[in-house]
Amino acid sequence: MPEKFDVIVVGAGPAGITAAYCLAREGLKVILIERGEQPGTKNVMGGVLYRQMLDEIIPGFWKQAPLERHVIDQQWWVLSEDSALKVGQRTAVHDREPYNAFTVLRAKFDRWYAAQAVKQGALLITETVVTRLLRDTSGRVIGVETDRPDGQLLANAVIVSEGANTLVLEASGLRARPRADTMAVAVKEVISLPREVIENRFQLQGDQGAVIEFFGDSTLGMVGNAFIYTNRESLSVGLGAMISDFQRRRVRPHELLERFKQHPVVAPLVAGGEPKEYMAHMIPEGGYEAMPPLYGDGFLVCGDAAGMVIAVHREGSNLAITSGRLAAETVVEAARAGDFSARRLAAYREKLQASYVLQDLRQYRHTTPVIEKIPQFLGVYPSLVNRALQEFLTVDGVPKKVKEKKILRMILKERPVTALIGDAWRAWRAFI
Amino acid sequence: MPQSQGIHAVVCIKQVPDATEVRIDPKTNTLIREGIPSIVNPYDLHAVEAAVQLRERFGGRVTVISMGPPQAAEALQKCIAQGADEAILLTDRAFAGADTLATSYVLAQAIHKLNQERPVDLVFTGKQAIDGDTAQVGPGIAARLGIPVLTYVCGIRSFSLEERNIVVERLLEEGREVVRARLPALLTVSKELNEPRYASLPSLIRAARYQVKIWTKDDIAADPNQIGLKGSPTVVGRIFSPPERQAGPRLAGPAPEVARKLVEQLRSRGIIAMGA
Ligand SMILES: Cc1cc2nc3c(=O)[nH]c(=O)nc-3n(C[C@H](O)[C@H](O)[C@H](O)COP(=O)(O)OP(=O)(O)OC[C@H]3O[C@@H](n4cnc5c(N)ncnc54)[C@H](O)[C@@H]3O)c2cc1C
Numbered sequence: 254m255p256e257k258f259d260v261i262v263v264g265a266g267p268a269g270i271t272a273a274y275c276l277a278r279e280g281l282k283v284i285l286i287e288r289g290e291q292p293g294t295k296n297v298m299g300g301v302l303y304r305q306m307l308d309e310i311i312p313g314f315w316k317q318a319p320l321e322r323h324v325i326d327q328q329w330w331v332l333s334e335d336s337a338l339k340v341g342q343r344t345a346v347h348d349r350e351p352y353n354a355f356t357v358l359r360a361k362f363d364r365w366y367a368a369q370a371v372k373q374g375a376l377l378i379t380e381t382v383v384t385r386l387l388r389d390t391s392g393r394v395i396g397v398e399t400d401r402p403d404g405q406l407l408a409n410a411v412i413v414s415e416g417a418n419t420l421v422l423e424a425s426g427l428r429a430r431p432r433a434d435t436m437a438v439a440v441k442e443v444i445s446l447p448r449e450v451i452e453n454r455f456q457l458q459g460d461q462g463a464v465i466e467f468f469g470d471s472t473l474g475m476v477g478n479a480f481i482y483t484n485r486e487s488l489s490v491g492l493g494a495m496i497s498d499f500q501r502r503r504v505r506p507h508e509l510l511e512r513f514k515q516h517p518v519v520a521p522l523v524a525g526g527e528p529k530e531y532m533a534h535m536i537p538e539g540g541y542e543a544m545p546p547l548y549g550d551g552f553l554v555c556g557d558a559a560g561m562v563i564a565v566h567r568e569g570s571n572l573a574i575t576s577g578r579l580a581a582e583t584v585v586e587a588a589r590a591g592d593f594s595a596r597r598l599a600a601y602r603e604k605l606q607a608s609y610v611l612q613d614l615r616q617y618r619h620t621t622p623v624i625e626k627i628p629q630f631l632g633v634y635p636s637l638v639n640r641a642l643q644e645f646l647t648v649d650g651v652p653k654k655v656k657e658k659k660i661l662r663m664i665l666k667e668r669p670v671t672a673l674i675g676d677a678w679r680a681w682r683a684f685i
Numbered sequence: 686m687p688q689s690q691g692i693h694a695v696v697c698i699k700q701v702p703d704a705t706e707v708r709i710d711p712k713t714n715t716l717i718r719e720g721i722p723s724i725v726n727p728y729d730l731h732a733v734e735a736a737v738q739l740r741e742r743f744g745g746r747v748t749v750i751s752m753g754p755p756q757a758a759e760a761l762q763k764c765i766a767q768g769a770d771e772a773i774l775l776t777d778r779a780f781a782g783a784d785t786l787a788t789s790y791v792l793a794q795a796i797h798k799l800n801q802e803r804p805v806d807l808v809f810t811g812k813q814a815i816d817g818d819t820a821q822v823g824p825g826i827a828a829r830l831g832i833p834v835l836t837y838v839c840g841i842r843s844f845s846l847e848e849r850n851i852v853v854e855r856l857l858e859e860g861r862e863v864v865r866a867r868l869p870a871l872l873t874v875s876k877e878l879n880e881p882r883y884a885s886l887p888s889l890i891r892a893a894r895y896q897v898k899i900w901t902k903d904d905i906a907a908d909p910n911q912i913g914l915k916g917s918p919t920v921v922g923r924i925f926s927p928p929e930r931q932a933g934p935r936l937a938g939p940a941p942e943v944a945r946k947l948v949e950q951l952r953s954r955g956i957i958a959m960g961a
Contacts, residue, residue: 401889
């Protein structure tokens with residue numbers, strides 16, 4: 254007879270670790286199953302971790318957790334083939350405790366976070382793959398099966414937090430394989446550089462950090478973006494775009510990354526660095542419309558597995574953490590009532606709706622589809638604005654009046670007035 | 686009757702940095718250990734497997750022990766997942782800086798103590814640790830305990846608790862050697878001995894719940910002069926990365942041409958001969 258737990262959590266990413274932490278803290282018998290050698294070894298996130306959500310769970314976590322740098326400088330660079338239009342902010346407000354966001358290396362961070370869940374009493378099992386959910390004849394989820402000998406376990410509730418690649422949900426008949434136009438693939442390198450070099454190059458002091466997001470030429474105009482984040486002694490450099498775009502354009506992600514690193518304005522930022530790690534991962538970017546069922550009899554779904562990513566704000570880990578916490582709260586209430594039916598677990602959806610998680614996901618539900626349908630957003634405009642600026646900034650004896658006309662002609666040649674207005678309107682709709 | 690109690694096997698294991706990731710700091714010539722994942726010395730996993738297999742046949746107990754820093758408890762826990770019954774970590778500031786002599790002393794003292802609790806039939810170690818490659822600790826323990834030592838064991842032909850002997854195959858450069866020894870004996874094992882199992886889920890859960898026992902220098906009545914730096918006469922003169930070897934000559938071009946050049950060169954150096 255397999256051992257029975259109150260709750261089984263599938264996958265030790267931010268969502269699963271949070272759920273296990275909160276459940277164990279309430280005294281429930283929890284097992285957290287991770288397929289990687291350690292939590293975090295399979296994770297690829299850039300990444301920027303926002304403080305607020307985790308601070309609610311472990312107050313002051315940022316004083317002990319292995320974080321890289323606190324972010325004081327955020328920039329967005331719009332790239333053409335040879336230039337960059339830069340927008341950004343550096344703020345002293347984010348340089349003050351308790352800080353707004355941190356860069357992290359997930360291998361270190363997840364391991365630390367999982368250890369906190371273990372301290373609360375959660376049982377962590379690594380190097381074990383959950384292969385499917387066990388369901389009784391009525392369809393209720395009653396446990397999991399793993400790839401280990403004697404590998405079944407039973408539970409009152411299973412929290413599925415397996416990340417973007419939802420093999421467990423699919424194998425259990427709870428969702429279909431996601432479509433290629435709802436999935437992005439991202440590649441990332443960790444490039445090591447001496448601390449002083451990073452601090453000079455990005456004008457940082459101590460543990461201050463900078464992050465840059467790149468649009469346009471960095472992904473050949475495909476829907477997606479590239480990024481450079483500063484760690485203590487390395488840079489996280491990567492990019493991602495929709496799988497369907499990669500298929501259509503017949504480019505490989507790692508080739509695109511190599512090309513990006515050689516871009517004339519990017520190359521100096523990464524010069525002299527030694528690549529230490531290379532990783533690839535999927536990001537669910539289908540948004541609100543592509544989400545699987547969030548709960549059912551005996552189970553709940555959190556984080557990336559539930560499609561909780563807001564790509565334009567590079568938010569994912571925070572949604573994962575909040576959804577993990579709300580799933581745990583729901584299960585604690587269900588345990589008190591002794592009822593793990595879908596009707597009872599529906600409280601999870603209500604909690605998500607009352608929080609920023611589903612509200613933000615709803616608000617941005619058009620963003621990716623709209624950007625996808627209007628290729629000029631990331632294809633035409635980045636090079637157009639850069640050419641216009643270049644023209645404007647080049648001092649060559651041509652009178653300004655003539656120059657302005659020339660720029661206008663250049664723009665209108667690419668996009669007629671009506672198209673410009675239409676694009677602006679759709680862009681507005683996409684984000685608001 | 687000792688038979689009904691089965692075997693008592695003690696396995697000595699070591700936590701080592703994952704060799705595939707180790708680098709040497711060119712400035713200080715020491716191993717860069719920071720950030721490198723730790724694993725159970727791979728040979729030791731074969732030793733645990735051998736002991737667990739014997740226990741499965743004869744009943745009894747497998748105790749794993751290790752001398753190391755507190756985080757070595759992780760490695761011992763892994764051995765519990767692989768099927769060991771008990772795990773003891775020998776950890777004490779006074780043990781720090783031990784060479785193979787001091788290490789074998791501490792482990793032998795611990796085995797001595799275990800032997801008083803319940804007579805030990807077999808002691809296992811891996812054939813060597815991949816971080817130091819000395820292969821001295823196993824034989825060192827056997828010498829201190831005054832028991833036979835069988836190194837490079839690649840097979841166990843027979844084992845008898847009644848007759849109190851074991852017959853093993855040893856892997857030598859020139860072939861295999863079959864030897865018999867009386868019990869208790871110490872075996873250092875090579876990878877050919879067995880295939881460590883893919884642990885079952887119940888074992889993993891047991892390991893995750895298992896609290897490794899801690900023994901300090903006082904628990905094993907250690908002589909202060911034989912432990913740690915004091916008990917370690919070894920002096921490391923210098924550590925260095927061997928100079929990188931030059932790459933050999935390269936032949937480039939279309940395949941038939943490259944093949945022709947290669948044959949020519951091999952022939953001109955007398956490496957191959959060709960008939961008319
Ligand atoms: C390149 C890149 C950059 C990103 N940058 C950011 C950023 O800057 N900020 C941000 O907030 N978010 C970012 N994200 C998104 C963020 O990584 C995710 O939203 C977040 O990790 C989701 O957490 P999760 O716990 O749901 O899933 P994951 O972190 O993916 O964790 C899932 C875990 O489950 C394990 N698992 C999967 N299947 C099984 C199974 N069958 N059995 C056992 N274990 C299993 C996995 O090994 C993994 O450890 C980025 C993502 C990528 C790919």
